[in-house]
Amino acid sequence: MKKIILFALLIIGKISFAQTVSVNGTVTDQNGKPVAFAFVSDSQHPYATYSDQSGAFSLQADPASNLIVTANFHNEARVKLDNPANVKVVMTAGEAPKQDVTTKTTVANFFKPDENLVDHNVSINRIGTGQEGLHGSRFLFNDWVHGFAVTPQDSLKQSDVYLFNYDKVGGNLVFTRNKTTAMLVVKQEIKGFTLFDENAVPYVFEDVPAINAKRYVEVLSAGKKYKIYKDLGTTFIKANFVTNGITSSGNNYDEYKDESVYYVVKQGGQPQKMEPKSKAIKLAFAADADKVKKFLSDNEGEIDDNYLKALGDYLNQ
Structure with missing residues (x-):
């Protein structure tokens, strides 16, 4: 019985470990100026993104992980996800990047x-x-x-x-x-x-x-x-x-x-x-016919990459 309980706890632990949360935040320097294109990554998983021109970023990350943030001319920063909805990363000034930083291991x-x-x-x-x-x-x-x-x-x-x-x-x-x-x-x-x-x-x-x-x-x-x-x-x-x-x-x-x-x-x-045409889209997503019909009705215009991305995101909700 103890073995069964222990096994169940291990499974629950693995499931919890694999869960992610939406993380939103900003990266600034010590003077409060945004740091654009800072690389923000999960310390334990391959989840990553870059900050935009205003220093803002968003990504999915493991709440048990830290965020590792790097950028040219700045020292690496590590931040705990105490408040995933509003992460504030402040980076200190560092040395200029070296062109020979690549290593045999990487x-x-x-x-x-x-x-x-x-x-x-x-x-x-x-x-x-x-x-x-x-x-x-x-x-x-x-x-x-x-x-x-x-x-x-x-x-x-x-x-x-x-x-x-x-x-x-x-x-x-x-x-x-x-x-x-x-x-x-x-x-x-x-x-x-x-x-x-x-x-x-x-x-x-x-x-x-x-x-x-x-x-x-x-x-x-x-x-x-x-x-x-x-x-x-x-x-x-x-x-x-x-x-x-x-x-x-x-x-x-x-x-x-x-x-x-x-x-x-x-x-x-x-x-x-799948051709980027209404008829082909209806056939490809026939299992969600009602949702597809509603999306096509609510979203007129050219069926381009952005249209298909929005369609996919909508059907995956």
């Missing part, structure tokens, strides 16, 4: 040089061979951004001196430490990553071989019932303008053209393609 087989992306800035600012210049980009962001990765063992990979971007052509995560030399992440070493744009808006990616074994796919929405994915690929099309003086065809510019395919995964199921 990145020895995590990154490798990519000779095809030696100078990332040149690739981003490519002019193009056509008279109208280059349209589009092979990269998700126009500049390097903050981010972090998660390994198959659920450990975080992050450093305040790393900046990232997503290569839409190869479907790879690339990083830099000096904005000059780009390196390619070893795909087998991470199962997902999150990148944050200039407004600290997160873009979440996962390795989902059932959708695409060659590149990561973006997670638009994830919950207890559904996941909505976006498989974003980009094709390079050279300028192909021709004319005989009377008729003409083609474009007078090089172009990176995005091609997105959307997928829905029901809990315990396999990915199913």
Whole structure:
């Protein structure tokens, strides 16, 4: 009987340990000024985010954990979650970040040089061979951004001196430490990553071989019932303008053209393609027909990424 009670207590302890709470707070320096893009992480789990330009942040975290906060030119801060709804982190001034902070234990087989992306800035600012210049980009962001990765063992990979971007052509995560030399992440070493744009808006990616074994796919929405994915690929099309003086065809510019395919995964199921159209959405979420009908009725307009994210979040409530 004692063994049964002990076993039950262990199970309850594990369940409680796995529970998370919504954490909201701000990061400031000793003068009360906001610290933008401070990395905020759970000390025991791979839950993390960045503060925005006003120093505000929010994430799910284990209430039994501490928050670890790091930022360039500041000393690391650790905060207990005594009041998850209003966490105030005050960071003290620290030394400038060192470019050689990477260690064998953190990145020895995590990154490798990519000779095809030696100078990332040149690739981003490519002019193009056509008279109208280059349209589009092979990269998700126009500049390097903050981010972090998660390994198959659920450990975080992050450093305040790393900046990232997503290569839409190869479907790879690339990083830099000096904005000059780009390196390619070893795909087998991470199962997902999150990148944050200039407004600290997160873009979440996962390795989902059932959708695409060659590149990561973006997670638009994830919950207890559904996941909505976006498989974003980009094709390079050279300028192909021709004319005989009377008729003409083609474009007078090089172009990176995005091609997105959307997928829905029901809990315990396999990915199913879904076109971003009302009829296809009704078929994909037939099990929640009433809720889908109400959402479509209440939300008119273009069915884009933001629309699908809102739909998924609504159905997962």
